[in-house]
Amino acid sequence: MESGGLPDIASLSALIADPSRAAMLTALLGGIALPATDLARQAGVTRQTASAHLAQLVDGGLLRREAQGRHRYYSLANPDVADMLESLALLAPRAPIRSLRMSHVATALAHARTCYDHLAGMLGVTLADRLVQDGLLAEAEGHWLLTAHGREVLTAWGLDLSRLERGKRPLIRRCLDWSERRPHIAGALGAAITERCLALGWLVRIPGGRGLRLTPVGHDGFREVFGLTLDVEAPGTGHTASAV
Amino acid sequence: MESGGLPDIASLSALIADPSRAAMLTALLGGIALPATDLARQAGVTRQTASAHLAQLVDGGLLRREAQGRHRYYSLANPDVADMLESLALLAPRAPIRSLRMSHVATALAHARTCYDHLAGMLGVTLADRLVQDGLLAEAEGHWLLTAHGREVLTAWGLDLSRLERGKRPLIRRCLDWSERRPHIAGALGAAITERCLALGWLVRIPGGRGLRLTPVGHDGFREVFGLTLDVEAPGTGHTASAV
DNA sequence: AAAACGCTTCGCCGCCTGACGAACTGATCC
């Protein structure tokens, strides 16, 4: 039997309900650890208030803290937290655009971003669509399954699929994208694809957020390997927008 | 392109963060519509405060209101809301047991409950385990697929699978159970199984909550059709516990 | 050793929000 007691979703939600804490959590959806001062800046509060918020989030089990010298790096405690945040994002109302900067951030994120450790945004769903169309993934009863052809292509691209399958993590999960409202590829495969794209320099992280930028190398790579033609960048957004 | 703007997960969470509202939402996870007074009682507040809370929840898109005479029935707006609530429950801290009554409610819910429209709790995961073991469901890459054998047995039991497959809803989804931390069957099939169990009188709803009670008929039914031997009821909890 | 830096703790202030009593609307029952 479990530890008993009913889940207290109110206190968990209260943890996320504060705008500053929510901003920190979404910033950490980029999948990388960030120091306290960075998170304070992104949330728009002073260091001391950020510190209090971060303590609460660690206490509530949403964040993990890791000390490194005089820095303390914070990151999401586990993939379940990311799933939960994404399921909230799917139903959450859209914040009204208040500034040109916000609009830039929003379009950059809608274009390409990470969802903890896999690709999301237009890039994520277009890639998924393409893999299904080209028969690398097969759709069955609402799931995606890797085909023999898909296994071949992805192995040739450099993924070690047998290693992924040995892990306890599901190979493929469909994750509903909040900006596109269509599914992209999550699970172990989704993480591996992202990792490979970053390693190959096809994508680079936009500093301080979840946004991704497609490089010219990536443009050619996606076309040659997956037959996918993408815009390299929406004009002018790439450098200024430090996506939330 | 979408309506633009970033998802405001803070304000959505704030909607759920209040204990009274959270209690109402979890009560509605039973899958049936409830009038305002019932929800007020379950949340432990007066009618007028409940009314204010319910207005907020409807406004936030989480609940649907339906007038019927002088009653107003409230229910979850859509299955996505239920998914979101369950993903919160999975990570939420467990409320400490404060009374004998709370303990009864907790054990009743852990035993068998609905998760919006499918079976959860020990019953839900045991049934899923059994279907996999007996080859009605096949596991592939972390998904469940219906086998020919499964199709046969479930059709013989009275499910119209072809109708379910025509719908846009995924046939099978694995839903992580917060009390067992193992998956049970969600999706169109999960809903159909629950519906059939209620129609056959195998299970009855414990009034005013999400709890389910296994009937003697159900005991025999699960044994004969699925080879599953279950306790009819944890002693003494069935009648008093009006599960939250 | 002193200075700089990253982060946290403490104390106080101001606002937001949930709670109820009372009064009102509209449907149902006899």
Added chain:
DNA sequence: GGATCAGTTCGTCAGGCGGCGAAGCGTTTT
């Protein structure tokens, strides 16, 4: 038509919580 009941609106009050300035702690740098 009067009584009853479900539900909502209004006004008021109190508790909780996030915000920052100031001060403290430990690490790194010169």
